[in-house]
Amino acid sequence: MAEQTVYKPGLDGIIATETNISYLDVDAEEIVIRGYELIELAENKQYLDLVHLLLRGELPTNSEKASLEEELKREYSLPENFFNLFELLPEQTHPMDALRTGISALAGHDTDLNEREEEQTKHKAIRLLAKIPNIVANSYHILHHKQPVAPKQELPYSANFLYMITGKEPTEKEAAYFDQSLMVYSEHEMPNSTFTARVIASTNSDIYGSLTGAVASLKGNLHGGANEAVMYMLLEGKTIDGFRNLLYEKLRNKEKIMGFGHRVYMKKMDPRAALMKEALRELAEEKGRMDLYEMCDAGEELMREEKGLYPNLDYYAAPVYYLLDIPIDLYTPIFYAARTVGLCAHISEQHANNKLFRPRVHYTGPRNLHP
Numbered sequence: 001m002a003e004q005t006v007y008k009p010g011l012d013g014i015i016a017t018e019t020n021i022s023y024l025d026v027d028a029e030e031i032v033i034r035g036y037e038l039i040e041l042a043e044n045k046q047y048l049d050l051v052h053l054l055l056r057g058e059l060p061t062n063s064e065k066a067s068l069e070e071e072l073k074r075e076y077s078l079p080e081n082f083f084n085l086f087e088l089l090p091e092q093t094h095p096m097d098a099l100r101t102g103i104s105a106l107a108g109h110d111t112d113l114n115e116r117e118e119e120q121t122k123h124k125a126i127r128l129l130a131k132i133p134n135i136v137a138n139s140y141h142i143l144h145h146k147q148p149v150a151p152k153q154e155l156p157y158s159a160n161f162l163y164m165i166t167g168k169e170p171t172e173k174e175a176a177y178f179d180q181s182l183m184v185y186s187e188h189e190m191p192n193s194t195f196t197a198r199v200i201a202s203t204n205s206d207i208y209g210s211l212t213g214a215v216a217s218l219k220g221n222l223h224g225g226a227n228e229a230v231m232y233m234l235l236e237g238k239t240i241d242g243f244r245n246l247l248y249e250k251l252r253n254k255e256k257i258m259g260f261g262h263r264v265y266m267k268k269m270d271p272r273a274a275l276m277k278e279a280l281r282e283l284a285e286e287k288g289r290m291d292l293y294e295m296c297d298a299g300e301e302l303m304r305e306e307k308g309l310y311p312n313l314d315y316y317a318a319p320v321y322y323l324l325d326i327p328i329d330l331y332t333p334i335f336y337a338a339r340t341v342g343l344c345a346h347i348s349e350q351h352a353n354n355k356l357f358r359p360r361v362h363y364t365g366p367r368n369l370h371p
Protein backbone atom coordinates (compact mmCIF):
# COMPACT_ATOMS: atom_id res chain seq x y z
CA MET A 1 0.00 0.00 0.00
CA ALA A 2 1.47 3.35 -1.05
CA GLU A 3 2.27 5.90 1.63
CA GLN A 4 -0.63 8.34 2.13
CA THR A 5 0.28 11.78 0.75
CA VAL A 6 -1.66 14.96 0.06
CA TYR A 7 -2.85 15.78 -3.45
CA LYS A 8 -3.67 19.42 -4.18
CA PRO A 9 -4.51 20.30 -7.82
CA GLY A 10 -1.99 22.85 -9.05
CA LEU A 11 0.05 22.20 -5.87
CA ASP A 12 -2.14 24.89 -4.32
CA GLY A 13 -0.68 25.87 -0.95
CA ILE A 14 1.97 23.11 -1.02
CA ILE A 15 5.42 24.07 0.28
CA ALA A 16 7.83 23.21 -2.55
CA THR A 17 11.15 24.24 -1.01
CA GLU A 18 12.94 26.19 1.69
CA THR A 19 14.31 29.53 0.59
CA ASN A 20 15.86 32.64 2.10
CA ILE A 21 15.10 34.75 -0.98
CA SER A 22 11.49 35.86 -0.61
CA TYR A 23 8.13 35.17 1.00
CA LEU A 24 4.56 36.42 0.47
CA ASP A 25 3.07 37.19 3.87
CA VAL A 26 -0.53 37.70 2.82
CA ASP A 27 -1.87 38.43 6.32
CA ALA A 28 0.72 41.13 6.95
CA GLU A 29 0.34 42.28 3.30
CA GLU A 30 4.10 42.10 2.87
CA ILE A 31 6.27 40.79 0.09
CA VAL A 32 9.45 39.96 1.97
CA ILE A 33 12.64 40.07 -0.07
CA ARG A 34 15.68 38.98 1.93
CA GLY A 35 14.21 40.64 5.02
CA TYR A 36 13.05 43.86 3.32
CA GLU A 37 9.55 44.72 2.16
CA LEU A 38 9.28 44.96 -1.62
CA ILE A 39 6.92 47.94 -1.78
CA GLU A 40 9.09 49.92 0.62
CA LEU A 41 12.11 49.06 -1.52
CA ALA A 42 10.26 50.07 -4.69
CA GLU A 43 9.34 53.41 -3.14
CA ASN A 44 12.81 54.22 -1.89
CA LYS A 45 15.39 52.33 -3.91
CA GLN A 46 16.22 51.48 -7.51
CA TYR A 47 16.23 48.30 -9.53
CA LEU A 48 20.00 47.87 -9.21
CA ASP A 49 19.70 47.97 -5.41
CA LEU A 50 17.33 45.02 -5.68
CA VAL A 51 19.65 43.22 -8.07
CA HIS A 52 22.43 43.52 -5.50
CA LEU A 53 20.11 42.50 -2.67
CA LEU A 54 18.86 39.44 -4.53
CA LEU A 55 22.25 38.28 -5.75
CA ARG A 56 24.44 39.33 -2.83
CA GLY A 57 22.01 39.13 0.07
CA GLU A 58 22.34 42.78 1.09
CA LEU A 59 21.61 46.25 -0.20
CA PRO A 60 24.65 47.81 -1.88
CA THR A 61 26.69 50.78 -0.72
CA ASN A 62 26.94 53.57 -3.30
CA SER A 63 30.26 52.30 -4.54
CA GLU A 64 29.03 48.68 -4.74
CA LYS A 65 26.06 49.88 -6.78
CA ALA A 66 28.32 51.88 -9.09
CA SER A 67 30.59 48.89 -9.69
CA LEU A 68 27.57 46.65 -10.32
CA GLU A 69 26.38 49.11 -12.96
CA GLU A 70 29.87 49.24 -14.50
CA GLU A 71 30.01 45.44 -14.63
CA LEU A 72 26.59 45.35 -16.31
CA LYS A 73 27.63 47.94 -18.89
CA ARG A 74 30.78 45.99 -19.74
CA GLU A 75 28.58 42.98 -20.51
CA TYR A 76 25.88 44.65 -22.66
CA SER A 77 27.20 43.38 -25.98
CA LEU A 78 26.05 40.11 -27.49
CA PRO A 79 28.26 37.51 -29.23
CA GLU A 80 29.24 38.32 -32.81
CA ASN A 81 26.48 37.77 -35.38
CA PHE A 82 24.06 36.91 -32.58
CA PHE A 83 21.29 38.96 -34.17
CA ASN A 84 21.40 36.67 -37.22
CA LEU A 85 19.41 34.24 -35.11
CA PHE A 86 16.43 36.57 -35.09
CA GLU A 87 16.66 37.19 -38.85
CA LEU A 88 15.91 33.49 -39.27
CA LEU A 89 12.68 33.63 -37.28
CA PRO A 90 9.36 34.22 -39.06
CA GLU A 91 8.03 37.75 -38.70
CA GLN A 92 5.04 36.69 -36.60
CA THR A 93 7.27 35.15 -33.90
CA HIS A 94 6.20 36.44 -30.50
CA PRO A 95 9.03 38.29 -28.72
CA MET A 96 8.77 35.80 -25.82
CA ASP A 97 9.63 33.02 -28.28
CA ALA A 98 12.50 35.08 -29.68
CA LEU A 99 13.71 35.65 -26.12
CA ARG A 100 13.47 31.93 -25.37
CA THR A 101 15.59 31.24 -28.46
CA GLY A 102 18.08 33.97 -27.54
CA ILE A 103 18.65 32.80 -23.96
CA SER A 104 18.99 29.23 -25.10
CA ALA A 105 21.57 30.24 -27.70
CA LEU A 106 23.71 32.05 -25.12
CA ALA A 107 24.52 28.69 -23.48
CA GLY A 108 26.95 27.70 -26.20
CA HIS A 109 28.87 30.97 -25.74
CA ASP A 110 29.54 30.34 -22.05
CA THR A 111 32.92 28.66 -21.66
CA ASP A 112 32.09 27.88 -17.99
CA LEU A 113 28.69 26.44 -18.80
CA ASN A 114 28.95 23.57 -16.33
CA GLU A 115 30.31 25.64 -13.46
CA ARG A 116 27.84 25.57 -10.54
CA GLU A 117 29.84 27.51 -7.90
CA GLU A 118 27.71 30.24 -6.31
CA GLU A 119 30.16 33.01 -7.17
CA GLN A 120 30.33 31.89 -10.80
CA THR A 121 26.53 31.72 -10.99
CA LYS A 122 26.32 35.30 -9.73
CA HIS A 123 28.64 36.47 -12.50
CA LYS A 124 26.61 34.53 -15.05
CA ALA A 125 23.50 36.24 -13.65
CA ILE A 126 25.04 39.67 -14.14
CA ARG A 127 26.07 38.81 -17.69
CA LEU A 128 22.49 37.69 -18.36
CA LEU A 129 21.03 40.81 -16.78
CA ALA A 130 23.24 42.86 -19.08
CA LYS A 131 22.36 40.95 -22.24
CA ILE A 132 18.67 40.12 -21.82
CA PRO A 133 17.40 43.73 -22.27
CA ASN A 134 19.49 43.88 -25.46
CA ILE A 135 17.90 40.63 -26.69
CA VAL A 136 14.38 41.76 -25.70
CA ALA A 137 14.58 45.13 -27.45
CA ASN A 138 16.56 44.16 -30.50
CA SER A 139 14.97 40.81 -31.34
CA TYR A 140 11.75 42.84 -31.51
CA HIS A 141 13.29 45.44 -33.83
CA ILE A 142 14.78 42.76 -36.07
CA LEU A 143 11.48 40.86 -36.27
CA HIS A 144 9.96 44.18 -37.41
CA HIS A 145 12.70 44.69 -40.04
CA LYS A 146 14.22 47.60 -38.13
CA GLN A 147 17.84 48.29 -37.22
CA PRO A 148 18.95 47.21 -33.73
CA VAL A 149 19.34 50.04 -31.21
CA ALA A 150 22.79 49.87 -29.62
CA PRO A 151 22.96 50.31 -25.83
CA LYS A 152 23.98 53.78 -24.64
CA GLN A 153 26.71 53.51 -22.01
CA GLU A 154 26.00 56.98 -20.61
CA LEU A 155 22.43 56.12 -19.61
CA PRO A 156 21.60 54.36 -16.32
CA TYR A 157 20.78 50.64 -16.69
CA SER A 158 16.98 50.82 -16.77
CA ALA A 159 16.86 54.08 -18.76
CA ASN A 160 19.05 52.36 -21.34
CA PHE A 161 16.67 49.37 -21.45
CA LEU A 162 13.74 51.69 -22.15
CA TYR A 163 15.81 53.64 -24.68
CA MET A 164 16.69 50.44 -26.60
CA ILE A 165 12.98 49.60 -26.74
CA THR A 166 11.57 52.94 -27.89
CA GLY A 167 14.63 54.37 -29.63
CA LYS A 168 14.25 57.66 -27.72
CA GLU A 169 15.92 58.73 -24.52
CA PRO A 170 13.35 58.66 -21.72
CA THR A 171 12.80 61.63 -19.44
CA GLU A 172 13.98 61.17 -15.86
CA LYS A 173 10.40 60.57 -14.75
CA GLU A 174 9.69 58.02 -17.46
CA ALA A 175 12.89 56.18 -16.57
CA ALA A 176 11.91 56.25 -12.88
CA TYR A 177 8.46 54.71 -13.53
CA PHE A 178 10.03 52.05 -15.71
CA ASP A 179 12.67 51.33 -13.06
CA GLN A 180 9.96 51.00 -10.43
CA SER A 181 8.07 48.53 -12.63
CA LEU A 182 11.23 46.43 -12.95
CA MET A 183 11.53 46.42 -9.16
CA VAL A 184 8.01 45.18 -8.56
CA TYR A 185 8.47 42.50 -11.22
CA SER A 186 11.92 41.41 -9.94
CA GLU A 187 11.00 38.58 -7.55
CA HIS A 188 7.85 36.99 -6.15
CA GLU A 189 8.56 33.80 -4.19
CA MET A 190 7.34 30.65 -6.04
CA PRO A 191 5.33 31.48 -9.17
CA ASN A 192 5.10 28.89 -11.91
CA SER A 193 8.16 30.26 -13.76
CA THR A 194 10.40 30.19 -10.68
CA PHE A 195 9.20 26.70 -9.84
CA THR A 196 9.94 25.68 -13.45
CA ALA A 197 13.46 27.12 -13.22
CA ARG A 198 14.11 25.34 -9.92
CA VAL A 199 12.73 22.03 -11.19
CA ILE A 200 15.08 22.20 -14.18
CA ALA A 201 18.04 23.31 -12.04
CA SER A 202 17.38 20.39 -9.68
CA THR A 203 18.58 17.92 -12.34
CA ASN A 204 21.94 19.76 -12.26
CA SER A 205 21.02 21.31 -15.60
CA ASP A 206 22.59 24.68 -16.35
CA ILE A 207 21.32 28.22 -15.76
CA TYR A 208 20.45 28.80 -19.46
CA GLY A 209 18.25 25.71 -19.56
CA SER A 210 16.51 26.74 -16.36
CA LEU A 211 15.96 30.26 -17.63
CA THR A 212 14.78 29.06 -21.03
CA GLY A 213 12.13 26.88 -19.39
CA ALA A 214 11.08 29.83 -17.25
CA VAL A 215 10.48 31.97 -20.37
CA ALA A 216 8.04 29.39 -21.68
CA SER A 217 6.27 29.31 -18.33
CA LEU A 218 6.06 33.07 -17.98
CA LYS A 219 4.62 33.45 -21.48
CA GLY A 220 1.29 31.85 -20.58
CA ASN A 221 -1.62 34.23 -19.94
CA LEU A 222 -2.38 32.72 -16.54
CA HIS A 223 1.05 34.08 -15.59
CA GLY A 224 3.16 36.83 -17.23
CA GLY A 225 1.28 36.84 -20.54
CA ALA A 226 -1.64 38.49 -18.74
CA ASN A 227 -0.09 41.98 -18.96
CA GLU A 228 -0.32 41.98 -22.76
CA ALA A 229 -3.84 40.53 -22.65
CA VAL A 230 -4.91 43.32 -20.25
CA MET A 231 -3.76 46.01 -22.67
CA TYR A 232 -5.58 44.45 -25.63
CA MET A 233 -8.70 44.30 -23.47
CA LEU A 234 -8.41 47.97 -22.47
CA LEU A 235 -7.91 49.00 -26.10
CA GLU A 236 -10.91 46.93 -27.15
CA GLY A 237 -13.01 48.60 -24.43
CA LYS A 238 -11.99 52.11 -25.63
CA THR A 239 -14.14 54.03 -23.10
CA ILE A 240 -15.30 53.46 -19.53
CA ASP A 241 -18.70 52.26 -20.74
CA GLY A 242 -17.17 50.17 -23.51
CA PHE A 243 -14.77 48.55 -21.05
CA ARG A 244 -17.49 47.85 -18.50
CA ASN A 245 -19.66 46.26 -21.20
CA LEU A 246 -16.75 44.16 -22.39
CA LEU A 247 -16.09 42.90 -18.86
CA TYR A 248 -19.77 42.08 -18.35
CA GLU A 249 -19.82 40.19 -21.61
CA LYS A 250 -16.70 38.20 -20.68
CA LEU A 251 -18.14 37.38 -17.27
CA ARG A 252 -21.40 36.26 -18.89
CA ASN A 253 -19.35 33.97 -21.16
CA LYS A 254 -17.50 32.64 -18.09
CA GLU A 255 -14.18 33.93 -19.42
CA LYS A 256 -11.30 34.64 -17.10
CA ILE A 257 -10.61 38.36 -16.92
CA MET A 258 -6.91 38.95 -17.42
CA GLY A 259 -5.17 40.95 -14.70
CA PHE A 260 -7.52 39.83 -11.93
CA GLY A 261 -7.13 37.14 -9.31
CA HIS A 262 -4.00 35.54 -8.00
CA ARG A 263 -3.24 32.13 -6.53
CA VAL A 264 -1.86 33.70 -3.35
CA TYR A 265 -3.81 36.97 -3.04
CA MET A 266 -7.12 35.85 -4.53
CA LYS A 267 -9.30 37.93 -2.19
CA LYS A 268 -6.97 40.91 -1.74
CA MET A 269 -5.33 43.50 -3.93
CA ASP A 270 -1.81 42.55 -4.97
CA PRO A 271 0.31 45.18 -3.15
CA ARG A 272 2.37 45.67 -6.31
CA ALA A 273 -0.80 46.49 -8.26
CA ALA A 274 -1.60 49.25 -5.78
CA LEU A 275 1.85 50.77 -6.33
CA MET A 276 1.55 50.57 -10.13
CA LYS A 277 -1.93 52.08 -9.92
CA GLU A 278 -0.41 55.13 -8.27
CA ALA A 279 2.33 55.25 -10.93
CA LEU A 280 -0.39 55.06 -13.60
CA ARG A 281 -2.32 57.92 -12.00
CA GLU A 282 0.76 60.17 -11.98
CA LEU A 283 1.84 59.21 -15.47
CA ALA A 284 -1.70 59.57 -16.86
CA GLU A 285 -1.96 63.05 -15.35
CA GLU A 286 1.35 64.07 -16.91
CA LYS A 287 0.45 62.67 -20.31
CA GLY A 288 -3.14 63.92 -20.31
CA ARG A 289 -4.53 60.35 -20.32
CA MET A 290 -6.66 60.31 -17.18
CA ASP A 291 -9.29 58.57 -19.31
CA LEU A 292 -7.08 55.45 -19.29
CA TYR A 293 -6.64 55.64 -15.51
CA GLU A 294 -10.39 56.06 -15.02
CA MET A 295 -11.14 53.14 -17.30
CA CYS A 296 -8.83 50.87 -15.27
CA ASP A 297 -10.35 52.12 -12.02
CA ALA A 298 -13.86 51.41 -13.32
CA GLY A 299 -12.80 47.87 -14.31
CA GLU A 300 -11.33 47.33 -10.84
CA GLU A 301 -14.57 48.45 -9.19
CA LEU A 302 -16.72 46.28 -11.46
CA MET A 303 -14.65 43.17 -10.76
CA ARG A 304 -14.70 43.76 -7.01
CA GLU A 305 -18.49 44.18 -7.03
CA GLU A 306 -19.33 41.40 -9.49
CA LYS A 307 -16.75 38.75 -8.56
CA GLY A 308 -15.00 39.84 -5.36
CA LEU A 309 -11.76 39.77 -7.38
CA TYR A 310 -8.87 42.24 -7.17
CA PRO A 311 -6.25 43.37 -9.67
CA ASN A 312 -2.85 41.72 -9.81
CA LEU A 313 0.34 43.51 -10.87
CA ASP A 314 -0.24 42.85 -14.58
CA TYR A 315 -3.47 44.86 -14.57
CA TYR A 316 -1.77 48.13 -13.70
CA ALA A 317 1.68 47.47 -15.19
CA ALA A 318 0.13 47.14 -18.67
CA PRO A 319 -1.30 50.70 -18.95
CA VAL A 320 1.89 52.10 -17.38
CA TYR A 321 3.89 50.47 -20.18
CA TYR A 322 1.37 51.75 -22.72
CA LEU A 323 1.91 55.34 -21.56
CA LEU A 324 5.67 54.78 -21.78
CA ASP A 325 5.17 54.01 -25.52
CA ILE A 326 6.27 50.41 -25.18
CA PRO A 327 4.96 48.02 -27.88
CA ILE A 328 2.41 45.66 -26.30
CA ASP A 329 4.24 42.51 -27.44
CA LEU A 330 7.15 43.53 -25.22
CA TYR A 331 5.26 43.73 -21.92
CA THR A 332 5.81 40.06 -21.03
CA PRO A 333 9.46 40.02 -22.17
CA ILE A 334 10.05 43.07 -19.95
CA PHE A 335 8.43 41.25 -17.03
CA TYR A 336 10.82 38.38 -17.73
CA ALA A 337 13.86 40.65 -18.04
CA ALA A 338 13.03 42.17 -14.65
CA ARG A 339 12.47 38.70 -13.15
CA THR A 340 15.78 37.31 -14.46
CA VAL A 341 17.52 38.36 -11.25
CA GLY A 342 14.99 36.59 -9.03
CA LEU A 343 15.17 33.49 -11.20
CA CYS A 344 18.98 33.49 -11.05
CA ALA A 345 18.90 33.81 -7.26
CA HIS A 346 16.57 30.79 -7.09
CA ILE A 347 18.68 28.74 -9.52
CA SER A 348 21.78 29.52 -7.48
CA GLU A 349 20.02 28.56 -4.25
CA GLN A 350 18.75 25.33 -5.83
CA HIS A 351 22.23 24.36 -7.03
CA ALA A 352 23.76 25.20 -3.65
CA ASN A 353 21.35 22.97 -1.72
CA ASN A 354 19.96 20.56 -4.25
CA LYS A 355 17.39 17.81 -4.04
CA LEU A 356 15.97 16.50 -7.32
CA PHE A 357 12.29 17.42 -7.75
CA ARG A 358 10.43 14.21 -8.46
CA PRO A 359 6.88 14.12 -7.05
CA ARG A 360 4.43 11.22 -7.27
CA VAL A 361 0.94 10.98 -8.78
CA HIS A 362 -2.55 10.05 -7.79
CA TYR A 363 -3.18 7.39 -10.46
CA THR A 364 -6.74 7.33 -11.83
CA GLY A 365 -6.22 4.95 -14.77
CA PRO A 366 -7.07 1.26 -15.07
CA ARG A 367 -5.11 -1.65 -13.56
CA ASN A 368 -4.71 -5.32 -14.31
CA LEU A 369 -5.26 -5.09 -18.07
CA HIS A 370 -3.38 -7.71 -20.13
CA PRO A 371 -2.23 -7.55 -23.75
Ligand SMILES: CC(=O)SCCNC(=O)CCNC(=O)[C@H](O)C(C)(C)COP(=O)(O)OP(=O)(O)OC[C@H]1O[C@@H](n2cnc3c(N)ncnc32)[C@H](O)[C@@H]1OP(=O)(O)O
Pocket residue numbers: 010221222223224226255256257258259260261262263264307309312313314
Ligand atom coordinates in the same frame (compact mmCIF):
# COMPACT_ATOMS: atom_id res chain seq x y z
C1 LIG B 1 2.07 38.72 -12.30
C2 LIG B 1 1.26 37.47 -12.49
O1 LIG B 1 1.68 36.56 -13.14
S1 LIG B 1 -0.22 37.44 -11.70
C3 LIG B 1 -1.26 36.32 -12.61
C4 LIG B 1 -1.65 36.89 -13.93
N1 LIG B 1 -2.71 36.11 -14.55
C5 LIG B 1 -3.93 36.60 -14.76
O2 LIG B 1 -4.24 37.75 -14.50
C6 LIG B 1 -4.92 35.67 -15.41
C7 LIG B 1 -6.31 35.79 -14.80
N2 LIG B 1 -6.33 35.17 -13.50
C8 LIG B 1 -6.50 33.82 -13.33
O3 LIG B 1 -6.67 33.08 -14.29
C9 LIG B 1 -6.42 33.27 -11.93
O4 LIG B 1 -6.82 34.23 -10.98
C10 LIG B 1 -5.02 32.71 -11.60
C11 LIG B 1 -4.63 31.66 -12.64
C12 LIG B 1 -4.00 33.83 -11.59
C13 LIG B 1 -5.02 32.07 -10.22
O5 LIG B 1 -6.02 31.15 -10.22
P1 LIG B 1 -6.13 29.82 -9.33
O6 LIG B 1 -5.53 30.01 -8.01
O7 LIG B 1 -5.66 28.67 -10.12
O8 LIG B 1 -7.69 29.77 -9.14
P2 LIG B 1 -8.79 29.45 -10.24
O9 LIG B 1 -8.39 29.85 -11.60
O10 LIG B 1 -9.20 28.04 -10.03
O11 LIG B 1 -9.92 30.46 -9.75
C14 LIG B 1 -10.74 30.26 -8.60
C15 LIG B 1 -12.13 30.83 -8.88
O12 LIG B 1 -12.04 32.23 -9.14
C16 LIG B 1 -12.43 32.53 -10.48
N3 LIG B 1 -11.44 33.43 -11.05
C17 LIG B 1 -10.14 33.55 -10.71
N4 LIG B 1 -9.56 34.48 -11.45
C18 LIG B 1 -10.51 34.96 -12.27
C19 LIG B 1 -10.50 35.95 -13.26
N5 LIG B 1 -9.38 36.60 -13.57
N6 LIG B 1 -11.63 36.20 -13.91
C20 LIG B 1 -12.77 35.55 -13.62
N7 LIG B 1 -12.85 34.59 -12.68
C21 LIG B 1 -11.73 34.31 -12.02
C22 LIG B 1 -12.37 31.20 -11.23
O13 LIG B 1 -13.22 31.16 -12.33
C23 LIG B 1 -12.76 30.23 -10.14
O14 LIG B 1 -14.15 30.30 -9.97
P3 LIG B 1 -14.99 28.97 -9.66
O15 LIG B 1 -14.44 28.49 -8.34
O16 LIG B 1 -16.39 29.47 -9.62
O17 LIG B 1 -14.68 28.03 -10.76
Ligand SMILES: O=C([O-])CC(=O)C(=O)O
Pocket residue numbers: 185187188190191192223262263264312313
Ligand atom coordinates in the same frame (compact mmCIF):
# COMPACT_ATOMS: atom_id res chain seq x y z
O1 LIG C 1 3.23 34.79 -7.86
C1 LIG C 1 2.65 34.36 -8.88
O2 LIG C 1 2.09 33.25 -8.94
C2 LIG C 1 2.60 35.19 -10.11
C3 LIG C 1 3.09 36.55 -9.91
O3 LIG C 1 2.40 37.41 -9.39
C4 LIG C 1 4.48 36.85 -10.25
O4 LIG C 1 5.21 35.96 -10.72
O5 LIG C 1 4.90 38.01 -10.09
